[in-house]
Amino acid sequence: MRIRYPGLLVAFLAALAAAGPALAHHGWNWAEPDNSELTGVVKSVRLGNPHGRVTLDVGGEQWVAEVGQPWRNSRAGLRDEMLVEGVRVTISGHRSARPGEKLIKAERVIIGDTTYDLYPDRD
Numbered sequence: 001m002r003i004r005y006p007g008l009l010v011a012f013l014a015a016l017a018a019a020g021p022a023l024a025h026h027g028w029n030w031a032e033p034d035n036s037e038l039t040g041v042v043k044s045v046r047l048g049n050p051h052g053r054v055t056l057d058v059g060g061e062q063w064v065a066e067v068g069q070p071w072r073n074s075r076a077g078l079r080d081e082m083l084v085e086g087v088r089v090t091i092s093g094h095r096s097a098r099p100g101e102k103l104i105k106a107e108r109v110i111i112g113d114t115t116y117d118l119y120p121d122r123d
Contacts, residue, residue: 044085051069052083056091092115093105093107
């Protein structure tokens with residue numbers, strides 16, 4: 001079989017290879033299967049796409065909690081002004097499966113007595 005456009009094929013394969021790590025990160029495969037809870041104080045926040053990142057002080061350790069995309073946070077009732085420095089939050093979600101990585105993907109964010117369910121379809 002003769003390939004008519006070998007340059008196009010090479011470009012496609014290169015793009016696919018470059019996208020691999022990004023595709024692997026999104027979703028839940030990088031996280032532990034069991035649900036965990038983590039409580040800490042917000043130190044910094046970067047909200048936006050593809051997901052927000054909230055840095056927490058958890059007993060003197062810095063943890064990063066990935067929260068939802070802006071539309072997902074909004075749908076759950078979680079507004080940007082709720083995630084500000086100094087606020088105490090509990091994150092319910094899945095920790096990174098990589099040893100030593102202090103990263104958790106939030107399914108729920110709890111502030112005070114209110115739970116914001118970012119992924120209501122996940123058990």
